[in-house]
Amino acid sequence: MKKECIAMLLAGGQGSRLYVLTENMAKPAVPFGGRFRIIDFPLSNCANAGIDTVGVLTQYRPLELNRYIGSGQPWDLDRADGGVHILPPYQSANGASWYKGTANAIFQNIGFVDMYDPDYVLILSGDHIYKMNYAKMLDHHKKNGADCTISVMEVPWEDAPRFGIMNVDGEDTITEFEEKPAKPKSNLASMGIYIFSWKKLRAYLIEDESDETSSNDFGKNIIPRMLKNGEKMAAYRFSGYWKDVGTLDSLWDANMDMLATGSGLDLLERDWPIYGRAGSLPPAYLGRNARVEHSVVARGCTVEGKTENSVLSERCTVEEGASVQYSILMPGAVVKKDARVSYAIIGENAVVGEHAFVGAPPEACRPEDWGITVLGPEAAVVEDYVLAAKRMRSADGKETVR
Amino acid sequence: MNGMHGLIFAYEEAPGLRELTEVRMPGSVPFGGRYRAIDFMLSNMHNAGITDVGVVLQGNYQSLIDHIGNGKTWDMARKNGGLKLLPPFANERRYRGEAFRGKLEALAGVRSYLSEIRQKYVVLSDSNLIINLPLQQVLDAHLASGADITCVCTESGAFVENATYFTLDETGKVSETRCAPRTASGYRSLEIYLLSRDLLLALVDECAAQEKYSFRSDVLCAMGGKRLTLRGFVWDGFAAQLRTVNEYFERSMELLDGSIRAELFCPARPILAKEDDEAASYIAPETRCTNSLIADGCQIEGTVEGSILFPGVKIGKGSSVKNCILFKNTVVEDGVALKCVIADKNVHIRRGGTLIGHESYPLVVSKNSVV
Numbered sequence: 179m180k181k182e183c184i185a186m187l188l189a190g191g192q193g194s195r196l197y198v199l200t201e202n203m204a205k206p207a208v209p210f211g212g213r214f215r216i217i218d219f220p221l222s223n224c225a226n227a228g229i230d231t232v233g234v235l236t237q238y239r240p241l242e243l244n245r246y247i248g249s250g251q252p253w254d255l256d257r258a259d260g261g262v263h264i265l266p267p268y269q270s271a272n273g274a275s276w277y278k279g280t281a282n283a284i285f286q287n288i289g290f291v292d293m294y295d296p297d298y299v300l301i302l303s304g305d306h307i308y309k310m311n312y313a314k315m316l317d318h319h320k321k322n323g324a325d326c327t328i329s330v331m332e333v334p335w336e337d338a339p340r341f342g343i344m345n346v347d348g349e350d351t352i353t354e355f356e357e358k359p360a361k362p363k364s365n366l367a368s369m370g371i372y373i374f375s376w377k378k379l380r381a382y383l384i385e386d387e388s389d390e391t392s393s394n395d396f397g398k399n400i401i402p403r404m405l406k407n408g409e410k411m412a413a414y415r416f417s418g419y420w421k422d423v424g425t426l427d428s429l430w431d432a433n434m435d436m437l438a439t440g441s442g443l444d445l446l447e448r449d450w451p452i453y454g455r456a457g458s459l460p461p462a463y464l465g466r467n468a469r470v471e472h473s474v475v476a477r478g479c480t481v482e483g484k485t486e487n488s489v490l491s492e493r494c495t496v497e498e499g500a501s502v503q504y505s506i507l508m509p510g511a512v513v514k515k516d517a518r519v520s521y522a523i524i525g526e527n528a529v530v531g532e533h534a535f536v537g538a539p540p541e542a543c544r545p546e547d548w549g550i551t552v553l554g555p556e557a558a559v560v561e562d563y564v565l566a567a568k569r570m571r572s573a574d575g576k577e578t579v580r
Numbered sequence: 581m582n583g584m585h586g587l588i589f590a591y592e593e594a595p596g597l598r599e600l601t602e603v604r605m606p607g608s609v610p611f612g613g614r615y616r617a618i619d620f621m622l623s624n625m626h627n628a629g630i631t632d633v634g635v636v637l638q639g640n641y642q643s644l645i646d647h648i649g650n651g652k653t654w655d656m657a658r659k660n661g662g663l664k665l666l667p668p669f670a671n672e673r674r675y676r677g678e679a680f681r682g683k684l685e686a687l688a689g690v691r692s693y694l695s696e697i698r699q700k701y702v703v704l705s706d707s708n709l710i711i712n713l714p715l716q717q718v719l720d721a722h723l724a725s726g727a728d729i730t731c732v733c734t735e736s737g738a739f740v741e742n743a744t745y746f747t748l749d750e751t752g753k754v755s756e757t758r759c760a761p762r763t764a765s766g767y768r769s770l771e772i773y774l775l776s777r778d779l780l781l782a783l784v785d786e787c788a789a790q791e792k793y794s795f796r797s798d799v800l801c802a803m804g805g806k807r808l809t810l811r812g813f814v815w816d817g818f819a820a821q822l823r824t825v826n827e828y829f830e831r832s833m834e835l836l837d838g839s840i841r842a843e844l845f846c847p848a849r850p851i852l853a854k855e856d857d858e859a860a861s862y863i864a865p866e867t868r869c870t871n872s873l874i875a876d877g878c879q880i881e882g883t884v885e886g887s888i889l890f891p892g893v894k895i896g897k898g899s900s901v902k903n904c905i906l907f908k909n910t911v912v913e914d915g916v917a918l919k920c921v922i923a924d925k926n927v928h929i930r931r932g933g934t935l936i937g938h939e940s941y942p943l944v945v946s947k948n949s950v951v
Binding site for chain 1: 612613614652836838841845850851852853855857858859860861862863864865866867868869870871872873874875876877879888889890
């Protein structure tokens with residue numbers, strides 16, 4: 179059946195800058211905020227905005243993600259017509275190839291999009307934390323009669339050289355796009371969220387595919403080409419919390435932002451709920467000697483020790499005498515008796531042994547030696563062991579310094 | 581199909597639960613920080629591989645229907661079989677506004693449903709029993725013993741009014757059944773019974789023809805040891821029947837004991853409940869939150885001790901909550917003191933208020949009240 183607008187969610191990236199956290203799963207499947215995974219944000223935004231058809235493009239380590247998305251029921255995306263569809267690369271009569279780039283991933287699924295005959299296609303990434311009403315962006319796109327609308331937000335000028343920057347005219351029509359400019363002319367950064375009129379995009383995807391020099395990427399190829407050809411490109415200004423959590427530092431930052439009031443990221447607020455798939459677990463138990471302060475605690479946790487400024491995801495255990503501060507415990511993480519975890523990310527089901535030390539506060543190290551410490555999913559640190567600041571340890575016991 | 585079929589009786593009133601059943605049947609009373617009573621039996625059935633369950637309803641069952649939905653939570657939204665709600669349409673007494681006099685009468689009311697049961701065995705259970713019971717073991721014991729009816733029971737413990745007590749011989753056979761005796765002795769029935777579908781159908785038809793309606797007096801007492809062989813399946817784990825507010829309060833507070841939680845919520849047989857879609861709970865700086873169960877979506881800025889908080893509870897600054905059970909979306913403003921209070925859904929306690937109940941008489945605040 180015809181849909182006005184469908185979403186295509188790019189979830190195939192490895193997320194190599196999350197290192198051990200994405201050794202066995204794609205970046206969008208990485209846990210966030212105690213109860214969610216990164217992909218819950220775009221999926222919930224779609225559900226809340228009334229977009230009921232979402233194609234999820236997967237490529238790197240998709241098992242965890244596939245299982246997590248399942249029928250799409252937690253996001254109300256298990257629909258009779260539309261709903262969520264997982265789209266891995268597939269073989270066709272002319273052979274098979276991996277998704278070569280973001281634009282190529284959509285190109286390879288032109289057939290999927292055509293099934294719904296949409297007027298507009300929303301392109302999303304699976305690595306951003308934000309709450310956004312895409313319906314408003316679509317209205318903006320239609321009102322401006324745009325061929326492409328790019329969501330942008332104002333960033334501090336000093337940060338602008340780290341982003342793709344949009345230069346606009348007085349009506350917020352994009353005049354120029356600069357990727358990571360040394361001398362930015364504007365501080366409007368692209369958020370990697372695009373709405374295209376499908377007919378237009380379809381033609382550009384086909385043209386781009388025939389260009390052998392192209393890297394088949396939206397930011398590098400499609401957008402610049404459309405600009406060059408004088409297509410109508412609108413900027414849609416977003417104000418609110420938005421963060422790319424593609425690095426360990428930004429992932430840690432975003433979790434801490436969630437704890438802070440006034441950051442703009444409030445997951446307990448119910449007007450724009452974020453949905454996620456969760457295990458059927460009893461409520462968290464905080465023990466007789468537990469001290470939990472300025473932290474979030476999810477279902478299935480048992481806390482007997484001390485927790486400050488931290489995120490405890492479902493099924494985590496903090497035993498008596500243990501202390502956790504400024505850290506993120508992913509689902510099932512265990513911190514045993516008298517262990518200390520500080521400025522660290524503890525991966526799913528990882529275990530910190532008794533009396534072990536993982537991570538250190540910045541004031542305890544020289545600045546160049548400090549960084550977030552990471553214990554990978556299923557990894558373990560034996561009792562009395564010290565995993566110093568900035569180190570990463572994976573399930574096979576391999577240790578590296580970032 | 582060789583296996584079990586579940587039948588849950590969800591019509592029995594529990595006046596002893598007072599305000600908690602003003603707006604709901606005992607089966608949908610919230611329990612354990614995020615469950616409804618009936619979740620336990622439905623999960624037990626699911627965990628034993630049961631796919632087809634009938635829930636016999638009567639009375640104020642809106643809240644129960646709302647909670648159970650299509651049974652998807654327990655994987656019982658199935659193309660064939662699955663969960664079926666059985667309101668009392670088929671029963672003529674319903675039109676006279678009278679409650680069922682007994683389980684056999686309730687079953688006679690859904691006689692056409694019973695004849696469609698695909699499985700060879702049927703488990704009968706109430707809806708307000710909190711237990712994590714391996715029903716597969718009950719079936720295994722039933723098959724091994726060759727009994728006509730297997731009765732799940734527990735050491736008698738303290739006297740319970742209007743209960744059923746069994747005397748078991750050394751082989752586990754029921755030698756005597758006592759309905760509503762004045763003293764406790766032997767084993768007390770948990771009102772879970774396993775028997776074959778064919779026997780159940782025969783008993784329902786026979787009793788209907790003779791104007792008999794009570795499963796325990798007309799079947800267990802009258803026929804047990806004579807026409808029918810009854811056997812006890814003794815359960816020595818946690819089992820809480822929710823009949824009075826006091827019982828509700830005491831049994832709830834037992835969940836603060838880790839060994840009881842470990843048994844009732846054992847990961848091998850999880851208790852499944854409708855998803856509440858809440859973020860993780862936030863606990864503010866300079867608060868003390870100890871010996872408590874905290875569901876998702878809570879925001880705690882005050883002191884909480886020895887309490888059970890359901891999803892979405894808010895506790896304001898300077899408030900103290902001790903030995904309380906606060907249902908979903910309870911709001912406690914700043915500077916409130918609560919002790920031994922059970923607050924039903926959406927209760928709002930205004931700034932500076934004080935509500936004190938007693939361990940032996942917890943104060944219950946009705947749903948949607950503003951205090």
